[in-house]
Amino acid sequence: MEKVIDIQHLSKSYGSHEVLKDIDFSVKKGEVVCIIGSSGSGKSTLLRCINLLEKPSGGQIIYHGENILDHKHDIHAYRTKLGMVFQQFNLFNNHNVLSNCVVGQVKVLKRSKEEAETVAKKFLKVVGMDQYVNAKSKQLSGGQKQRVAIARALSMEPDVMLFDEPTSALDPEMVGEVLKVMKELAETGLTMLIVTHEMEFAREVSDRVVFMDKGVIVEDGSPEQIFNNPTHERTKAFLKRTIK
Amino acid sequence: MSLEYILTMIANNWPMFLRGAGMTLFVSIIGTIVGAIIGLLAGVIRTIPVPENKSKRIFLKLVNLILSIYIEFFRGTPMIVQAMVIFYGSALAFGIDMNVTVAALVIVSINTGAYMAEIVRGGVISIDRGQFEAAQAIGMNHMQTMLNVVLPQVIRNILPATGNQFIINIKDTSVLNVIGVTELYFQTKTVAGISFKYFEPFFVACVLYFVMTFSVTLILRYFERKLDGPENYSMTGTKAL
Ligand SMILES: Nc1ncnc2c1ncn2[C@@H]1O[C@H](COP(=O)(O)OP(=O)(O)OP(=O)(O)O)[C@@H](O)[C@H]1O
Ligand SMILES: [Mg+2]
Numbered sequence: 424m425e426k427v428i429d430i431q432h433l434s435k436s437y438g439s440h441e442v443l444k445d446i447d448f449s450v451k452k453g454e455v456v457c458i459i460g461s462s463g464s465g466k467s468t469l470l471r472c473i474n475l476l477e478k479p480s481g482g483q484i485i486y487h488g489e490n491i492l493d494h495k496h497d498i499h500a501y502r503t504k505l506g507m508v509f510q511q512f513n514l515f516n517n518h519n520v521l522s523n524c525v526v527g528q529v530k531v532l533k534r535s536k537e538e539a540e541t542v543a544k545k546f547l548k549v550v551g552m553d554q555y556v557n558a559k560s561k562q563l564s565g566g567q568k569q570r571v572a573i574a575r576a577l578s579m580e581p582d583v584m585l586f587d588e589p590t591s592a593l594d595p596e597m598v599g600e601v602l603k604v605m606k607e608l609a610e611t612g613l614t615m616l617i618v619t620h621e622m623e624f625a626r627e628v629s630d631r632v633v634f635m636d637k638g639v640i641v642e643d644g645s646p647e648q649i650f651n652n653p654t655h656e657r658t659k660a661f662l663k664r665t666i667k
Numbered sequence: 668m669s670l671e672y673i674l675t676m677i678a679n680n681w682p683m684f685l686r687g688a689g690m691t692l693f694v695s696i697i698g699t700i701v702g703a704i705i706g707l708l709a710g711v712i713r714t715i716p717v718p719e720n721k722s723k724r725i726f727l728k729l730v731n732l733i734l735s736i737y738i739e740f741f742r743g744t745p746m747i748v749q750a751m752v753i754f755y756g757s758a759l760a761f762g763i764d765m766n767v768t769v770a771a772l773v774i775v776s777i778n779t780g781a782y783m784a785e786i787v788r789g790g791v792i793s794i795d796r797g798q799f800e801a802a803q804a805i806g807m808n809h810m811q812t813m814l815n816v817v818l819p820q821v822i823r824n825i826l827p828a829t830g831n832q833f834i835i836n837i838k839d840t841s842v843l844n845v846i847g848v849t850e851l852y853f854q855t856k857t858v859a860g861i862s863f864k865y866f867e868p869f870f871v872a873c874v875l876y877f878v879m880t881f882s883v884t885l886i887l888r889y890f891e892r893k894l895d896g897p898e899n900y901s902m903t904g905t906k907a908l
Contacts, residue, residue, distance in 0.1 A: 476800055494719075503806035513797035517819040519900075526815050527805035558900040572801075579805055 424451040426485075427583050427614050428473060433482035435465075435472055442468045444638045446482070450583060455615045457625035459649075460635035461661055466618040469635070470587050473616075474505045503531055506576030506584040510592050512568040514560040520547065520571050521556035524578040532579065539578070546574040550604050566597030570604055583614040590621060622666055626650050634658045673867050680858045680868075687854030688875050694768075694843070694850060695836035698775025702836075703829055705776065706783020709734050710821075711813055713784070714791045734784065741781035747842035750774050754846040771848045775840060779832055786828045790821035823894055830887040834880045851875060 426449045435443040442465045450456055458466050471477040473484065475491075475498050483490045491501050515523050524543035528534045534542070547553040550570035560568060569589055576584060589605070590598040602624050609615060609628045619625055625632055625646065632649040634642040634657075642649060642658045650666075653659050677684070713731055718724050741749065754770045757763050794817050802812040841852035855872040859865045 474804055476803065499806045499808050501806075502804060505804070507801070507804035509797060509801065509804075511797050513795075513801035515798065515801065515816050517816065517823070527807065530811050530815055531806040554902045555900070559896070562900055575805070 424453070426450065427452050428616075429485040430473070431483045431485065433469075433472060433484065434480050435468055435477060436480045442638050443472065443479075446640060448633065448640060448643070450614060450616055452582075453612045453614055454630045455609045455613075455628055456617070456631045456633060457629040457646075458616070458618045458633045458635060459620070459622070459625060459661075459665075460641075461664075464635045465638045466635055467587050470507075470585050470616065470618055474502055474507055474585060476507075499531070503527075503579050504582045506579055506581035508569070508572050508576055508584065508586045508589050510588045512560075512565070512572045512592070514563075514568055514572055514575070516560050518560075519556065520552060520558050520560075520563075523560075523571060524575045527575070527579055542580070543574070543578045546577040547571070549577065549607070550574045551600075564597060565593045566600045569593065569597075569601050573601075573604060573608075577608075583616060584608070586615065586617040586619070588618050588620065590619070620665070622650070622662075634661065636661065672864075673871065676858070676862070676864075676867055677871060683854045683858055684851070684871060684875060687849060687851035687872075688879065690768075690848065690854075691837060691840050691850040691852075691876075692879060694771045694775055694840045694848070695833060697772050698779050698836050698840075699829065699833040701772070701776035702779020702832070703783050705780030706785075706787045707818070707822075709738070709780065709784035710787025710791060711818070713788050715809060737777075738781045738784050741778050742785070745842075746774065746778050746839055747845055749778065750843055750846050767846055767848050770846060771840070771843050771850075774843070775836055779836060782832055783825075783829070786825050786832075787821060790825045791817060793824065794820055823891075826887065826891055826894070830883060833883055833887075837879050837883065838876060 429449040431447055433443055433446040433448075434441065446469065448469075458469065460466055468477060472479045479492060482492075484492055486501060486504070489496070491498065514520075515526065518526055521540065521543055524547060525536070525539040528539035528542060529536055532539075544553055544556070547556065550573050552567060552570050552574060555563065555567065555571070560571075563571065573584075573589075586605070590601050593601065598621070602621065605615070605617070606624075606628050617625075617629075627646075629646045631643065632646050633640055634649060634653075634655075636657050641655050642653060649658065650662065653662060712727075713734060715727060718727060750770070753774055754765055754767070757765050757770075798816055798820070799812060802816045807815065840848070840850050843850055844853035844856065847853070851872055855868045858868040862868075
């Protein structure tokens with residue numbers, strides 16, 4: 424299978440603090456990969472390095488055979504190919520639901536307003552928010568906001584979706600509605616890279632699970648392998664702590 | 668003082684007062700608008716993230732330095748002195764006889780710009796980082812992020828401060844009488860000078876100033892409510908069961 428993103432020897436430091444150390448990692452087309460690991464292990468940093476919200480300190484990010492870290496690359500065009508969903512939703516406060524999903528298509532992809540609205544409505548329907556097109560961010564519940572944020576990212580029709588703990592800021596009763604949408608997306612064959620603390624969900628939807636600890640990938644394998652037969656002590660200890 | 672005297676004075680001099688109030692409004696409206704535009708531009712430039720390219724970085728530093736000097740200088744000196752320096756200085760240095768109205772517009776605009784630049788910068792800084800990141804994540808560059816996501820929120824947030832600046836301008840244009848701008852204070856002084864009665868004309872000016880500033884307050888409040896849109900949204904399509 425073709426690799427959508429291929430990361431080689433990626434590292435990231437804040438001052439002398441090395442947060443990511445020599446990460447080798449790739450995502451294949453159509454794959455659903457969950458990244459798990461304890462707080463501060465560098466999961467968010469890895470995701471943010473992939474779409475260059477953080478500047479990696481070293482290594483390569485190969486996308487369609489090209490290293491996007493060499494300076495010639497148009498990072499804005501590259502970012503349109505990665506959909507990002509944040510823990511804090513980050514819906515644009517000055518736009519309503521529909522226009523959150525339209526503005527990027529029109530301003531960045533240069534689609535016509537009509538086309539953009541058609542695409543936006545299609546994805547708002549996928550996440551079950553098509554009745555709320557006129558609502559503003561502050562009028563929605565957390566779960567609704569996150570579903571709109573997912574639709575906004577999908578509207579750009581990216582090659583891969585990145586999720587950074589999409590349910591961690593939600594009240595417990597809203598976690599389900601977001602995970603359900605993500606599960607449905609996974610079944611459509613969308614390529615997804617998900618940082619999550621929802622172990623049940625990771626076991627169910629992933630093709631692969633990656634366990635990170637202290638800035639390195641400790642273990643990378645199928646959900647059965649990671650959850651049922653972890654080989655590393657650190658993985659075992661983490662799972663013991665998180666799964667009761 | 669008699670009410671009768673005030674009424675006859677108004678009856679005899681109303682065109683002077685009206686022209687004065689008109690000039691005051693004209694200079695403060697244009698000055699506030701142009702100043703707000705200067706402030707937006709300066710505020711946006713001062714929040715550009717540090718570029719990677721070395722020569723671009725040095726260029727940006729230089730522009731920022733010039734902007735800082737501009738802002739600190741105009742915030743740190745009285746407008747009445749700036750008016751004298753710019754008006755008489757331009758005649759002395761370049762031999763231009765500046766039209767007083769043009770001079771008035773220039774002075775109020777750059778003065779307001781200096782204040783607005785700081786207000787805008789504060790407004791940009793107060794926008795949640797997540798808004799910038801979400802915009803960048805869908806591929807927007809700095810300019811697109813600013814125009815489509817950040818500035819609309821900044822403008823909404825700084826509207827009260829801009830209104831405040833507008834009101835200050837209505838009052839402070841009175842200092843421009845020193846270079847002979849025929850604004851309300853200048854006109855009132857003229858009326859008073861003719862009759863040697865001071866209280867009555869200035870009492871009228873006082874009322875006129877207050878009517879102008881209070882109207883601006885009311886109009887801006889209405890505007891703010893309008894910008895915020897309706898409290899509720901309407902559902903579209905059929906409700907899901
Ligand atoms: N901007 C920053 N400056 C300095 N250190 C940072 C910065 N961002 C993150 N770090 C550090 O990098 C390390 C990894 O952080 P990261 O947010 O990637 O962890 P995480 O695995 O996502 O944790 P969590 O599960 O809590 O979200 C942490 O020790 C954090 O303190
Ligand atoms: Mg994190």
